Every structure is written in C-alpha cells, then in structure tokens.
Amino acid sequence: MQHIQGISRNQLQVSSLEDTISADNPVRFMDAFVNLIDLEKIGFQPRVLKTEGRPSFDSKVFLKIYLYGYLNGIRSSRRLEKECLRNIELQWLLEAICPNYHSIADFRKDNPKALKQLFKLFVSFLKDADLISGKTIAIDGTKSRAHNGKKANFNQKKIDKHLQYIEDKTQEYLSALDQNDVQENNTTITNIQQKIERLKQNKINYELLEEQLNASGEPQVSTTDADARALLVQGQVVEVSYNIQAAVDSKHNLVVATHTINRNDKNALSAIALEAKENLELETFTALVDKGYHNGRELDTCKQNNITTIVAVPDQGKSNENGTQPEYFVSKFTYNKADNTYTCPQGQILTTTGRWHKKTGRTEESGYQFQKYRTSACKTCPVKDQCTSRKGGREIDRSQYADAVEENHQRYKENQQLYRKRQEINEHIFGTIKRKWGYNYTDLIGLEKVNGEHSLIMLVYNIKRSINILGVPDLIAKLKTWNSPYK
Template sequence: EARRNVEVMWLIGRLAPDHKTIADFRKDNGAAIRKVCAKFVALCRQMGLLQTPSVAIDGSKFKAVNNRDRNFTHAKIARRMAQIEESVGRYLRQLDSADRQDPSEAISIKTTRIKEKIARLKQEMSRLEVLDAQMRNTPDQQISLTDPDARSMATSGRGSGVVGYNVQVAVDTEHHLIVTHEVINVGNDRGQLARMSKQAKEVLEVDKLEAVADRGYFDGEEILACEEAGVAVTLPKPMTSNAKAEGRFGKQDFAYLPDEDVYRCPSGQLLPYHFTNIEHGMTLRRYWSTAACQGCAIKSQCTPSKERRITRWEHEHVVEEVQRRLDSDPDAMRRRRETVEHPFGTIKARMGATHFL
C-alpha cells in the first residue's frame, strides 16, 4: 500500500519498505516475535479456546531463497565435475581440429573463444573443489551458498525436491490454532514426534496429551519417549515388510501371547522365544519354531526360508498400543488431515508464500 495507495503515500510522507525491511525486522526482533507467539497462545488459553488436550502434528517443506544450483552435495559436485571434464575434452578436440585447418582470421577468433571457455571451466572446477572441501567439513555433508541454513530435501513428488526448510507445527484439534511450531533443516519427520509433542504439552499446561500424526513420524523410540512423557500418540505404521508386498503373511498376522511369551502364527502353531540381541541400540527378542514350519501346510504363504522368524522390540507393547488406538478410532487420520494441513494451505496458497524467509 505504501507504494500503491496515493492516500497512504501522502499520509506517511512516501516512506516505503524495501526488500530488506521485513527480513531485517525479523532478524533484529526474533526473540520478541517468539514471545508474541507465546503470548498469543496464552491469550487463547485465557479465552478458553485450548480446553481440549489434543493436537495434530505435521511438517511441510518450504522453499528457501536458495536456488537448487546454489546447493551442493558430494553427488552434485561429482556430477558437475564430470560434466566440466566432458566439456573441456570436447573443446580440446575442437582446438585440435582447428590446428589442422589452414590459418585464418575466423579460425583465430574461434580458437581464442574456445580457450576462453576452457579457462572459465577450469576456474569453475577450482571453485567446485573448494566447495567440496568446505562441504566435507559440514555435519550433514551439504552446503548452501545463498541461504546457509537451507538444505536439499525430498518432497512428495517422485524425483522432486526443494532446497528449503521443514516447518513443524502442532495444531489444536478443536479450533485449529497453532499451539507450537519449529523450523528445522532436517528433511524427514521421523525424529520430531517426541519433541513437538512435549512442546505442545508444555504450552497447553496439561498432564496428559493426545497427539495424532501421519506415518512419516513413525519411530519406536520416539513413540516410547512420548508414552513416558504422558503423550498418547496415534499414527499408522508404514508398510515396510517385503512379505506383505509379495502377498505373504505380515508380522501383524502373528499374535503375541504375553503370558506365555510366544507368538501364535496364522496356522495356530506357537513360535517360542530363542534369544535376545541388540541392534542400533535397541534390544530385540527373536521367536521361531523350525519343527512347526517344516510340517506347515500354508508355509508357502508365509516364508520361502526354512522357518519364519519374528522379531520383537523390548518396548513393542507401546507400538501395539498405538495401533490399537488407531484401530478403535479409524477417523483419526481424516481429522488429522483436516486439522494440521489447514495452516500450511493458508500460508502456501491463500497468502501467496513462495519462499520461506
């Protein structure tokens, strides 16, 4: 309006913000802006708008100002260097061809231009070598030039991606108010469930909290951390089993009998416990029965191996409780979508946001 509306221009003496005004304001007042967000939530609580201790959690990728060509990983640099080497080789062949022709002004101009291109490519190669060295010193082996905090992230489209940020929000399920938010540069949501749930619980000042999220947040240790913090989470488990994908019985077709510490398979046979081992810091128990599998009439529907082995995490009961909550409330995922994706739709579409500054 300061640049468009004549009355406003007159009123403020033709003062107008430039492209850095908002960016500088955010940079200089970051702490105050966060306090305003906290005050807003406190006000909503005073008005009785946050009575339901239930939130939906989600993340969305926002494009940064950093262009894809200004973001580098080892694979990108290696690919670009290979392209440069191929181009230099092609130009050198052109120089050899020019040397075999009779000297002329046109050939001289062409030769000079090719040599300039080769010099520029070698300069670019040197720049990439410097960037590669810098990138190898970063924790995540990635470097962005325009916006140093931005990171290359995969998005939902096949083969697509964005250089930007992952914005996490927890939204109140009753009035769709953003309870808490976090901007991170990690490209996936797997490690964010417990942190966002705990922040929401702290902001709402409740002893118990219900949280619903999508399958991208599924992680056993995160779910356990939520359970220990008094947060009951509901989310679907991603299908990662090759057996299910190939039309065979999945782990969910085997029933665990806690009193006997055995699994019951689809044919009714019992698979006893054999041993415990630790993988990636997780204590895992192994169950199987070679004898039961050898004489099983439906073994072809279960496993191509000698016997079917079942692995159980020591805190598997926590994950099973999440699945029971989801089974008893099949509309939870629809409510999650209608609740937590609404703010992102507002930011990205209605307000015309293109870059996240």
C-alpha cells in the first residue's frame, strides 16, 4: 500500500522566515501595531543599557510576546520562553530573539498602568476605524479567582471561631495534664505541652490578624494577596476573587472600557460608565445594565454626567413594610413632584417638613439623605391596619436619588426590547475569555497588577475580534492611516 512520503530530514532547504507567514496571519497585525507605537510615551519602562554585560531587550519584544501568548492561551513566562525557541510564528514576530522567562515575567509585572493605557489606545484606534458606534453600551462584570485561597482569607467571625477553638483545645490539654500528673507519664506530658505551645503561637497569629483587620477598616483581610476579597460569585457560592468590569459597544461587541475592582457590582456602575465615556470622548450614550448594579447614588451620578441608564429593577422579594398588604405598598403611592407630596391609594395627601435625614450604617446603601412623608388622616383611616402597623400612621421615606431611580424605572419599562439585547452584547465576551481561553483566574498579586493583566486580556480580545471583522490586510491598512497620538 502506497502512502504519501515526507521530505527527508537531511535535505537542505533555502527559505526565509518571511516565506513561512501568510499575509492574513494575525502576527502581522501585532507586529505593525506594536512597531507603530512609542511605548515610552504610553508609560512602558524602558530597558536601560548597561556599560557592562550584554545589551538589554527592547520593550516591544516583550509586548509582542505577551500579545501573541494571550491570543493563543499561553501566559506562563516559562511556556512563552519555550515558544520563542520552537514556534515559527514567534520567531518571525521577534526576529528570532529569545528572552529568558524571568525577563518576560518582569515586563508584565512592571508595566500594569502602561498595559491599561495601551488598551485605551487601541479603543481609540477602533473608534477611528469606525468599528465602534458609541450609542448603546452594555455593562457587566465577572469574577476572576485571585491568587489567594479561602483559607488565607479572614473576617471577624472566622477569626473568633479560630480563637474559640484554640481556647477550647487549650482547656482540654490542661485537663489532660492534670490527669497525667497523677499517672506520672512524662512522655505524654511533653507531647501535650508542645501542643499547648503551638496553640499559643497560633493564638498570637490570629490576634495579629484581628489587629490588622481592625486597622484596615475593611470587613475582611487576605494574607497572600492583600487586595483580594471574598466575593459572591453565583447563588451562595463565594470565592476569593476580583471583579472584572467591562463596557461593550453594541455595533461589533468590542470592549470600550474595562477595569478591575475588589468588591461586588452594587457601587460600580458610574465608574465604568464614565470610563467608557472618556475613552470614546462621547457627549452621551445609553447604558444597558443588569439589576446587580441598581443603586440610587450610581444612577444619579450617571444622570448628572448625561449618561442614559436602563438598569433592570431588582426583585422586591419579601416585603419589609410591616404587615402592609400589596395594594398599599410604596409603589402604589403616587408622588406629586410639583408640590413634593405623596397621594395614598385612599386619596389622602402625605406631606414632608422638608427636613433631610441621613441613612446610617455600614451597608453599601447607607450614607444617603432622605425626607419623611406623613399624614394625620391615618388616625381615622378605616384601612390603617392593612397599610401599616405603626401607631402614628404610615410613613414614607424618599431618597435624594429618587428622581434618577424613577426615571430609570420608566425607561426600563418602555425599552424592554432594547434591554434584552444586553446579554447578546456582553455575555459571550466573558464566556470566550473564561471558558474558551481559560482566563478565569489571575496570575498576579495586587489590584494594580491584576488590572494590568485584565486590560491585556481585553486588548487581546479586541484584537482577535477586529481581525475576525475586517481581516488582517484591511486592519493593517487602517492602522497605516491612523493618526496615533503615541507614534
């Protein structure tokens, strides 16, 4: 039986690296993009030439390595070093330069701010290339596991539990020592004393952790990565992680703004919305956002900055209106903006003295001001028992952000079809990054460095998607006509 025969390994061939790379290979665009930019102007730390020893590598070499690596699911510096030696595409891209893994790792670690700035620069290019409309932008977040395990994350409850365990164990061992005094078993006594000493040291460690927690003013502390936090991932599942925020344009589903935080979404809306507005230099745009971001303060900040929000209304859940029947919930009371009053379902007018009260507490919703509305008609109302259990009658609180919240709710009701596009715009991005590429955890420690890595991931996603939209030759052609501020 005949088979296709290969080329003899001893046969001499004459060819160049240029011949091995096709015109539509993504490495050609990476090469053109990086060579076009003055990396020092963006903020990349230059490699200083030394008077002795071998010359340093150009920063562009390391940036090309990481763009190629992240685009192909490789981010380990040791694996990237191997790829530089055996990968024909990287040999073409780097002109056969092969840095060691330590130098490769240092570049990513030392340039987090510059990587974030590079992402913003590429967004500017995409806008000039007419790949971004800037009219409708979907905002969402996803969790990325931190380089810090659950066992190295502590809150006050967890510390108290450990201290109580140490106290109980210590008492148990002391009781055992009393029994051994009668039996005169020296070996057992020595073992128990060693365990007590170990417990004493553990107690000191937890007490130091408690001091650190109190000094930080934070509800929790992590010992491996100080910036990592235990965040709710899904349902009741909690992971020590970071929260990647992303704003995605609706035209071609390209990321226009991104940053990483170490808290949940409740207070995150305005920061990512304003970043998107700044990156695209927009006067206004419409933001589609899920209910996890619903917060009066954030909605009001967006309103003040001319950003139109369509944020889903959270589920009401169990009513906290003390015995109130559904027909007398706050939503059934009509607010009269002209005279700043409420009209109840029975037609009575609730007024306010105009005094502002402040919401106190440590929750994310605390710190805002509100006014109280009451009416004396409650005393003689025949349905008072269905409306409230308060002796003085029904009382309604109106937040200083109520106008922005009500306007958002009205837009949400009127634009259901537009809001449903939110998932189509941004959900698949996180699916691609986390499920297909495997970037569901971070390699780095510290919020600033993690921000740099996630900016790099989003940059690579945008490069991949823009190549799929236009193709490499057309994208390079647009790159040549782009008036970059960092050439």
